[in-house]
Amino acid sequence: SSTTQRLNGLIHLIFKQIFDDENNNKIVEGWGEIGLPPKKAGCYEADFIDVQNYCQQFIKQIRENENINEFSTYDPFLNLNSQYFIQIRNDNSSQNSFEKCFRFLFSILDNCSFNFEPWSKQPKCGIEVAILDAWAKSISIPLF
Numbered sequence: 628s629s630t631t632q633r634l635n636g637l638i639h640l641i642f643k644q645i646f647d648d649e650n651n652n653k654i655v656e657g658w659g660e661i662g663l664p665p666k667k668a669g670c671y672e673a674d675f676i677d678v679q680n681y682c683q684q685f686i687k688q689i690r691e692n693e694n695i696n697e698f699s700t701y702d703p704f705l706n707l708n709s710q711y712f713i714q715i716r717n718d719n720s721s722q723n724s725f726e727k728c729f730r731f732l733f734s735i736l737d738n739c740s741f742n743f744e745p746w747s748k749q750p751k752c753g754i755e756v757a758i759l760d761a762w763a764k765s766i767s768i769p770l771f
Contacts, residue, residue, distance in 0.1 A: 634664075635662055636678040636750070637659075638658065638661070642655045642657070644723070657757040657764070659754060659758075661749050663675055672749070677744075681751065688735050688738075698727075698735075699727040699730055701730045701731070701733060702730075729761065736751060739751065
């Protein structure tokens with residue numbers, strides 16, 4: 628693209644793990660950025676309004692499916708080669724509340740009703756990166 632200005636979207640997710648002792652609460656943040664150059668069919672299909680609409684639908688579906696435990700065994704890496712995400716692929720027997728939450732969010736993201744839209748790839752990718760960023764930070768492994 629030959630534009631002189633760019634508009635990007637920034638996804639910021641904040642997770643708080645709450646323990647009985649307030650001094651032990653842990654906060655993890657995840658960030659995802661979405662490049663939003665002018666729309667171009669087959670290449671750049673999302674604009675800022677599309678990202679907002681996708682995020683609103685994602686949040687709506689989270690609220691409609693609040694039972695995190697129901698999705699705690701969801702494997703967002705099932706279709707990937709086993710050499711990837713080795714540290715967070717496990718047998719689900721030792722999940723902490725962060726991991727349950729991340730698996731839950733991936734199950735919602737992978738089944739978001741807007742995923743059929745041609746512009747859905749950019750906002751989905753931004754949210755996915757933010758979840759992966761937070762997940763990596765929660766286990767002290769850099770995403771990059």
